[in-house]
Amino acid sequence: MIQFSNYKQILLEFVYVVIKYPFSSIIFLFGIVISGSTQLLGFGLVYPATLLALNQGKPVANNDALLEKVQFAFTTLGFDFNLPNVILAIVASVLLSSFFLLLSQYYQHNFLRKLDVSLRIDFFKKVLNSSWSSLSTLNHGEFVSIGAREIENYKILIKYDFMILANLINIIFFLTFSFFVDWRVISVTVGLVLLNTVVFFPFYKILMALGQVNVKEFSSYNSILIEIAKAFKYIKTNSNENKILSYLDRYVNSLPRLYFKSMILSDFTARLSEVLIVFIFAAIIYISVVVFKTPIESLSVIFAILVRTLPEVKLLTDNINRAVHSSVSRIAIESMLENLSADKRTAVGSTSSLSRNEIQTIRLEKVTFGFNSERDLLKNFDYEFQKGKFYAITGQTGVGKSTLLDLISGILLPNSGSIWINDAEMSSFNMAEIHKKLGYLTQENLILNGSIYENLVWGIDRVIDEKDIDYALNISQASNFVSSRDIHEELLQSGTNLSGGQKQRISIARVLLGNYDFILMDEPTSALDADTEESFMKDLASSLKGKVGIIFVTHRKSTLQYADEIIEF
Structure with missing residues (x-):
């Protein structure tokens, strides 16, 4: 159920932005105030313009204090106080008001552009700096939905917050x-406007509820599309197209249905707002003329202001409507971030340094780890890995081979026991510093949009020359297929114009370019044929043994011959 605090949050969100970005907010609000003040000047001139018009442009014999002040202002500025000059002054005030409003809106749009960049950077930083245990269970569809859609909606929420405040100021x-012109008419107007707001409150509540359901459905839809995209080949080879279409049927129908409901409700509130505005205007005319018998010159000023104010009320209603619709984006973002735990490794101050030292040994002492309390994958595990040696980890699926690599890399923390780098505990180091010395070739091959060369050197924090590239390509057995294409050839999304083996060889070459002391490899030859695997392992051993520590997980018995030591689970 949607709580009232959700509506309150729309206001609090604006206050937060004003506090965080005071200068930009003050500039915008200053422009709105100046624009509104200039408009009021124009509305104030409607009063003498009406009197002059009723007197057919001749000087008005009236002891009205307001009229005398306006006449004095014109005389002081060197202008004749007549109908043409008053009309020109009204036009000038409108133009000046529009100019200040345009400047304010320009500044607002520029601010929102910068805010958009800041929001996305902050979001991705929080996600990427979360612990691996959180990221490994992250809903991919929710991540894509928030990164691509909800942050945009949140920016729109801030935009409408600014617009709501501008509407209220005006x-x-x-x-x-108008209150000083005739307080009775304006008191009735304020009462009717407040009644208008009360009428719309239930509709805003329904819109917010629909928006929350839409966010959840959209996240689930994104997750399914991601999985389907990964499985296109499986779908085609099993002729499962119709089954997938049936599976998608729920979302194909539910998302448009939710959109239809929210749009119908939004359109209904917009039309109802127009009807109520006409009702308010008609009621004010009747009460002013029949009940209060307001003078024509005062009535002309009030009507001029109401003609400008009532559309502003409608705009306020529409902007609140849009803000409510967008406010669920904040809820979605917060909900996802609340489920992510911060990376504990970054919270520990580093007391040891590797900047000028090599990793000579990695030692695990009585390490116990399990993803739940019912089953430990590792229990009181002791082992020491030395630089320059090759270690093979083998065993059945699901016994903890990849988990051991994750613990060594530091992305998982042991439940008990300790891991040592040289003679210091891993927790005493800055993890980014460790990862400059410790490479990790995971089972997932990262291929980004860009050329083969850009994918090879991506993430490498050192100068790479042509000799380095040739060295890595030769060991990874990628030199033949790269030379047959073009190292600057653009790869398609996720490397769809590469085979599985080619993607794996690019990933191997990338980790070899890192110039690491130790390299962790999780099934490095899983996508390679037998001949390529044998050539790769031979070249890897002849080039790196005695220089780099290699710890690799494998199911293939043929690769065990290259290991100095074998750890069998």
């Missing part, structure tokens, strides 16, 4: 000015 300015 309405308060106009009504305050």
Whole structure:
């Protein structure tokens, strides 16, 4: 159930932005105030313009204090106080008001552009700096939905927060000015406007509820599309197209249905708002003329302001409607981030340094680890890995081979026991510093949009020359297929114009370019044929044994011959 705090949060979100970005907010609000004040000046001139028009442009014999002040202002500025000059002054005030409003809106759009960049960077930083245990269970569809859609909606929420405040400032300015013209008419107007707001409150509540359901459905839809995209080949080879279409049927129908409901409700509130505005205007005319018998010159000023104010009220209603619709984005973002735990490794201050030292040994002492309390994958595990040696980890699926690599890399923390780098505990080092010395070839091959060369050197924090590239390509057995293409050839998304083996060889070459002391390899030859695997392992051993520590997980018995030591689970 949607709580009232969700509506309150729309206001609090704006206050937060004002506090975080005070200068930009003040500039915007200053422009709105100046624009509104200039408009009021124009509305104030409607009063003498009406009197002059009723007197057919001749000087008005009236002891009205306001009229005398306006006449004095014109005389002081060197202008004749007549109908043409008053009309020109009204036009000038409108143009000046529009100019200040345009400047304010330009500044607002520029601010929102910068805010958009800041929001996305902050979001991705929080996600990427979360622990691996959180990221490994992250809903991919939710991540894509928030990164691509909900952050945009959150920016729209802030935009409408600014617009709501601008609407309120203008309405308060106009009504305050009118209050001094005839307080009775304006009191009735304020009452009717407040009634208008109360009428729309239930509709906003329904819109917010629909928006929350839409966010959840959209995240689930994204997750399914991601999995389907990964399985296109399986779908085609099993002729499962119709089954997938049936599976997608729920989302294909539910998302448009939710959109239809929210749009119908939004359109209904917009039309209802128009009807109520006409009702308010008609009621004010009747009460002013029949009940209060307001003078024509005062009535002309009030009507001029109401003609400007009532559309502002409608705009305020529409903007609140849009803000409510967008406010669920904040809920979605917070909900996902709340489920992510911060990476504990970054919270520990580093007391040891590897900047000028090599990793000579990695030692595990009585390490116990399990993803739940019912089963330990490792229990009181002791082992020491030395630089320059090759270690093979083998065993059945699901016994903890990849988990051991994750513990050595530091992305998982042991439940008990300790891991040592040289003679210091891993927790005493900055993890980014360790990862400059410790490479990890995971089972997932990272291929980004870009050329083969850009994918080879991506993430490498050192100068790479042509000799380095040739060295890595030769060991990874990628030199033949790269030379037959073009190292600067653009790869398609996820490397769809490469075979599985080619993607794996690019990933191997990339980790070899890192110039690491130790390299962890999780099934490095799983996508290679037998001949390529044998050539790779031979070249890897002849080039790196005695220089780099290699710890690799394998199911293939043929690769065990290259290991100095074998760890069998």
